[in-house]
Amino acid sequence: MKRLLQGVVTIWFIATSTFVAMHNVPGNPLLDEKAVSPEIRRNLEARYGLDRPVFPDQYLTYMRNILRGDFGISFTQRNRRVNDILREHFPVSAILGILAIVFAGFGGILFGSLTAVYRNRLPDVVIMVLVVVGISVPGFVFAALAQLGIVGLNEVLGWTVLPVAGWGTLRHLIIPSLVLGLGTMAFLTRLMRSSMLDVLGADYIRTARSKGLPPTRIFFRHQLANASLPVLTVLGPAIAAITTGGFVVELIFAIPGLGRYFVEAVQQLDYTVIMGTTVFYGTFLVVMVLVVDLAYALVDPRVRLE
Amino acid sequence: MNALLSIENLSVEFDTHGGVVHAVRDVSLAAYPGETVAVVGESGCGKTVTFQSVMGLIPMPPGRITAGEVTWRGDRMHLGRSAGRDLRGTEIGMIFQDPMSSLNPTMRIGDQIAEPLQVHRGKSRRQALSQAVSLLDQARIHAPERCAKQYPFELSGGMLQRAMIAMAIACEPAMLIADEPTTALDVTIQSDILDLLADLQQRKGMTIVLVTHDLGVVARVADRVAVMYAGQIVESGTVDDVFYRPAHPYTVGLKAALPARSIDPGRDLEPIAGTPPDLFAPPAGCGYFMRCPRAMRVCEGHPPDLVSLEAGHVSRCWLHHDYAADVSLDQA
Ligand SMILES: Nc1ncnc2c1ncn2[C@@H]1O[C@H](COP(=O)(O)OP(=O)(O)OP(=O)(O)O)[C@@H](O)[C@H]1O
Numbered sequence: 228m229k230r231l232l233q234g235v236v237t238i239w240f241i242a243t244s245t246f247v248a249m250h251n252v253p254g255n256p257l258l259d260e261k262a263v264s265p266e267i268r269r270n271l272e273a274r275y276g277l278d279r280p281v282f283p284d285q286y287l288t289y290m291r292n293i294l295r296g297d298f299g300i301s302f303t304q305r306n307r308r309v310n311d312i313l314r315e316h317f318p319v320s321a322i323l324g325i326l327a328i329v330f331a332g333f334g335g336i337l338f339g340s341l342t343a344v345y346r347n348r349l350p351d352v353v354i355m356v357l358v359v360v361g362i363s364v365p366g367f368v369f370a371a372l373a374q375l376g377i378v379g380l381n382e383v384l385g386w387t388v389l390p391v392a393g394w395g396t397l398r399h400l401i402i403p404s405l406v407l408g409l410g411t412m413a414f415l416t417r418l419m420r421s422s423m424l425d426v427l428g429a430d431y432i433r434t435a436r437s438k439g440l441p442p443t444r445i446f447f448r449h450q451l452a453n454a455s456l457p458v459l460t461v462l463g464p465a466i467a468a469i470t471t472g473g474f475v476v477e478l479i480f481a482i483p484g485l486g487r488y489f490v491e492a493v494q495q496l497d498y499t500v501i502m503g504t505t506v507f508y509g510t511f512l513v514v515m516v517l518v519v520d521l522a523y524a525l526v527d528p529r530v531r532l533e
Numbered sequence: 534m535n536a537l538l539s540i541e542n543l544s545v546e547f548d549t550h551g552g553v554v555h556a557v558r559d560v561s562l563a564a565y566p567g568e569t570v571a572v573v574g575e576s577g578c579g580k581t582v583t584f585q586s587v588m589g590l591i592p593m594p595p596g597r598i599t600a601g602e603v604t605w606r607g608d609r610m611h612l613g614r615s616a617g618r619d620l621r622g623t624e625i626g627m628i629f630q631d632p633m634s635s636l637n638p639t640m641r642i643g644d645q646i647a648e649p650l651q652v653h654r655g656k657s658r659r660q661a662l663s664q665a666v667s668l669l670d671q672a673r674i675h676a677p678e679r680c681a682k683q684y685p686f687e688l689s690g691g692m693l694q695r696a697m698i699a700m701a702i703a704c705e706p707a708m709l710i711a712d713e714p715t716t717a718l719d720v721t722i723q724s725d726i727l728d729l730l731a732d733l734q735q736r737k738g739m740t741i742v743l744v745t746h747d748l749g750v751v752a753r754v755a756d757r758v759a760v761m762y763a764g765q766i767v768e769s770g771t772v773d774d775v776f777y778r779p780a781h782p783y784t785v786g787l788k789a790a791l792p793a794r795s796i797d798p799g800r801d802l803e804p805i806a807g808t809p810p811d812l813f814a815p816p817a818g819c820g821y822f823m824r825c826p827r828a829m830r831v832c833e834g835h836p837p838d839l840v841s842l843e844a845g846h847v848s849r850c851w852l853h854h855d856y857a858a859d860v861s862l863d864q865a
Pocket residue numbers: 547548549554556574575576577578579580581582583592595596713746812
């Protein structure tokens with residue numbers, strides 16, 4: 228309950244600061260070099276309430292609309308409501324993001340376990356070097372490298388194994404989601420390695436062995452189950468990282484996701500779209516963090532949410 | 534009678550950054566059906582390593598069994614990473630020093646007790662769980678149904694150790710190895726746990742190996758005793774021999790250091806002056822030389838052998854040697 232309240236306050240804060248920021252950036256969408264006739268301008272101003280004082284009138288309208296789930300109409304795209312943009316393009320981002328997080332989560336747990344089990348031996352050394360690369364090299368570098376790689380691959384094989392960019396089929400999804408999940412996966416691998424090492428030396432693992440359980444059962448029921456818990460705790464921030472990383476990846480791979488629209492909206496000072504997406508993403512992340520916390524409480528009996 | 538478990542000339546080493554730790558040196562020990570064997574000694578003398586290496590529970594590497602032969606019911610056991618795998622949980626149950634950390638924190642107690650029954654006895658989860666409840670009851674837990682549904686963090690140390698016992702005896706093992714089962718517990722609970730073990734042994738005819746550093750506990754429950762020092766067995770025999778007629782200066786020192794129960798029952802003494810020798814480079818002579826009040830010149834450079842004093846009572850000390858009198862005169 229307390230968390231829920233915190234979440235609501237966070238969302239309110241995001242909405243308000245977005246509002247303040249938007250009203251303080253230089254520029255005005257209606258005072259463009261493109262001539263807008265005074266009549267249209269007056270109509271628009273009235274429609275958006277721009278003729279009234281910023282506070283409290285505009286702010287209250289803004290808040291009321293947000294509560295109703297109405298983010299208004301795009302300034303630059305003719306006749307498109309922000310809600311429609313969200314509805315159309317968020318699923319694209321979501322599919323990409325979910326794939327990336329699944330990939331990062333499974334990869335992190337798998338590689339983290341491997342490095343711990345083969346501690347200080349070849350697999351560990353190789354993977355940990357890659358992890359450092361994955362954490363320190365920014366995502367757009369991987370994106371560019373991946374595109375180069377795909378081009379090379381397609382050329383060598385003489386047919387299009389994987390598309391370089393675009394959207395539509397499953398094959399379009401693979402590389403962008405891998406690239407998007409890479410940094411998070413590297414981070415999770417490192418986390419998983421240390422927590423798995425802790426678990427491997429734990430007394431209760433010795434107990435499990437003293438019970439004569441088969442190694443696979445010990446691994447899955449006792450080691451993996453406990454070592455994965457820390458990974459779950461950082462899943463909230465991981466989702467946030469992947470969400471923001473998605474902006475860049477969507478641009479580079481020309482994926483019609485929400486991230487790309489957000490970047491374009493910022494470039495074009497499309498206020499309603501910026502505010503709408505910011506508030507939407509903010510809410511989304513707050514909800515995700517809550518969901519992750521709840522999931523954690525379900526998995527770890529020592530944590531109980533009131 | 535044939536020994537159930539017999540350890541002969543076992544030596545175990547660990548590779549560490551500081552060098553090779555000679556944790557167990559030439560240890561021989563046997564446990565017979567139905568008896569309680571106690572292994573006593575100070576912290577770090579190799580009690581735990583002895584039994585965990587037999588059961589394949591020490592990490593290898595860095596651990597290494599360098600010598601020795603172990604037999605179970607007369608059959609030679611394979612010693613290595615998978616030592617004792619066929620015996621674990623079925624023939625031999627184990628409980629450990631720290632019950633708080635010895636149970637899986639994210640698994641219900643009942644499920645943990647049910648696990649060996651599912652794996653070794655092919656029981657369904659439901660059958661195994663209901664048997665887990667009756668095992669908890671046998672371990673004298675008052676509300677066994679409730680306990681089975683709880684997680685380790687919800688129970689006290691004493692309760693957890695009972696749960697551990699219930700788990701260890703789930704498949705009716707012939708032997709229970711209890712490695713300092715009461716060290717981490719309150720004094721008041723210690724005797725409850727010891728009573729429980731004694732009672733279970735009576736009813737199930739189990740052999741119990743009790744590892745402890747409390748000679749007082751030994752006198753109470755053991756049939757036979759082995760005293761360990763610096764990786765070696767320095768004296769062993771029946772509880773009467775070792776406790777009431779100690780022959781080795783170390784055992785004598787341990788006994789002298791026992792607090793009188795009436796004065797201060799819970800007192801944990803660090804009785805004998807000095808510390809055990811460095812196991813990186815075990816001394817050439819007697820391991821106890823540096824602390825022994827009766828040390829002689831011969832003790833420093835020559836390791837004493839185990840000398841048989843009476844039937845089944847042995848002690849590793851030059852004092853028992855035929856020439857001892859001469860040697861001590863020599864020193865005087
Ligand atoms: N994994 C390991 N790596 C290196 N050395 C070890 C390892 N396990 C045990 N040892 C060493 O082996 C020696 C014997 O340890 P052991 O745990 O058997 O002592 P113990 O008699 O059981 O003592 P305690 O009463 O504290 O349980 C110690 O000196 C310890 O440092």
